[in-house]
Amino acid sequence: MTKFKPNGFVVFANEYKRTHNVQYYTFRELLDVISPFWNELPETDKERYKDKAKANAKRLEFKRTRETSNNEEVLEKRLKLVDVEADKKQRIEDLVYTASDLGELDDKIFYFVNISTFFEDLNDVYPAEFALAKYSLRKGLIDTLHIKINPGELPLGASYPALEKANKTHKYLLPNVKEGSNYDYGESSYLLILMSILDFIDPIEDAPIDDLPLFFTEGSSVNDYNKLISVQKAFVRIFEKAGEYDIASDLKLYSVVDLFYYLNEVSNTSVVYPEDKNEKFSSLTHADESFRRADRLFGYLAKGCDFHEENDVLRSCCLSRVRSYGYILSKYCVNSVKYPLIEGKHFPKDFHIEP
Numbered sequence: 204m205t206k207f208k209p210n211g212f213v214v215f216a217n218e219y220k221r222t223h224n225v226q227y228y229t230f231r232e233l234l235d236v237i238s239p240f241w242n243e244l245p246e247t248d249k250e251r252y253k254d255k256a257k258a259n260a261k262r263l264e265f266k267r268t269r270e271t272s273n274n275e276e277v278l279e280k281r282l283k284l285v286d287v288e289a290d291k292k293q294r295i296e297d298l299v300y301t302a303s304d305l306g307e308l309d310d311k312i313f314y315f316v317n318i319s320t321f322f323e324d325l326n327d328v329y330p331a332e333f334a335l336a337k338y339s340l341r342k343g344l345i346d347t348l349h350i351k352i353n354p355g356e357l358p359l360g361a362s363y364p365a366l367e368k369a370n371k372t373h374k375y376l377l378p379n380v381k382e383g384s385n386y387d388y389g390e391s392s393y394l395l396i397l398m399s400i401l402d403f404i405d406p407i408e409d410a411p412i413d414d415l416p417l418f419f420t421e422g423s424s425v426n427d428y429n430k431l432i433s434v435q436k437a438f439v440r441i442f443e444k445a446g447e448y449d450i451a452s453d454l455k456l457y458s459v460v461d462l463f464y465y466l467n468e469v470s471n472t473s474v475v476y477p478e479d480k481n482e483k484f485s486s487l488t489h490a491d492e493s494f495r496r497a498d499r500l501f502g503y504l505a506k507g508c509d510f511h512e513e514n515d516v517l518r519s520c521c522l523s524r525v526r527s528y529g530y531i532l533s534k535y536c537v538n539s540v541k542y543p544l545i546e547g548k549h550f551p552k553d554f555h556i557e558p
């Protein structure tokens with residue numbers, strides 16, 4: 204498993220929670236209260252918290268290896284940490300088959316991510332919207348996280364291409380135009396954005412977070428790989444702008460289409476009656492075509508954020524996108540004989556799935 208350096212901030216936040224009367228604060232309120240203190244902290248103090256976090260992570264790691272040594276051994280053998288792009292497909296195949304062999308595939312959590320941007324160049328990325336979905340085959344879409352991002356002033360010369368892009372896709376107002384309206388420009392604190400993401404993956408009580416899960420987004424080796432690269436770049440930038448360079452360097456995005464292909468393959472192996480089988484794909488290209496065909500349907504039915512629902516541009520809504528991935532996977536990869544499909548979780552509300 205990929206490990207990332209634990210966040211000293213989380214330890215600091217927990218210490219603050221213990222010593223102040225803030226137990227009824229929401230996560231957001233807590234961050235608002237604590238972040239300024241953290242930012243003012245001298246570097247040497249921050250280092251102290253980071254060291255504490257590292258020690259906690261070691262303790263947890265020790266506990267976990269003791270609890271799951273058998274599983275870990277199997278995983279060790281099969282999950283050779285491969286960082287090269289070309290090996291990502293292999294890693295997904297290994298992940299799916301290992302989880303299936305261990306009987307853990309149905310409850311394995313997958314994270315789907317999508318990020319849209321105002322503008323990107325060689326030096327920087329200016330994100331506009333972020334969405335994350337938590338999914339398992341048994342439960343379908345378990346939870347989602349949606350953040351509208353205000354990346355601050357765009358660089359000189361970016362306004363025109365950014366405006367053109369916004370008009371064609373997400374329809375957000377540029378962060379540069381900022382006069383007297385009550386338009387919501389989104390969250391501008393990258394620290395807050397990062398903490399919301401980490402909290403979504405693993406609630407603050409369980410700090411420190413020490414396992415970085417795999418994230419999946421659209422684009423695959425057979426089609427539109429640039430889309431995947433673009434989302435990965437934006438994701439990494441969000442972590443970097445929040446000051447978490449160590450985590451950023453560990454972040455890897457995988458193709459949800461590759462995942463779709465292998466999950467479909469595995470879903471058919473345990474089915475007894477041929478009529479219960481899902482349509483099986485002969486190749487990754489075939490899987491990619493089916494994925495896009497299903498996306499033309501679910502992409503319009505998957506609920507988006509309020510703004511994109513109102514402006515009728517669900518195709519460009521990150522939240523609608525990650526939900527669509529969940530519905531597509533459910534249609535082709537869930538063994539519906541074993542688990543009844545759940546409305547709103549495996550398929551959109553009010554959608555009638557053929558028996």
Ligand SMILES: [Zn+2]
Pocket residue numbers: 332507508509510511519520521522523
């Ligand atoms: Zn949206």
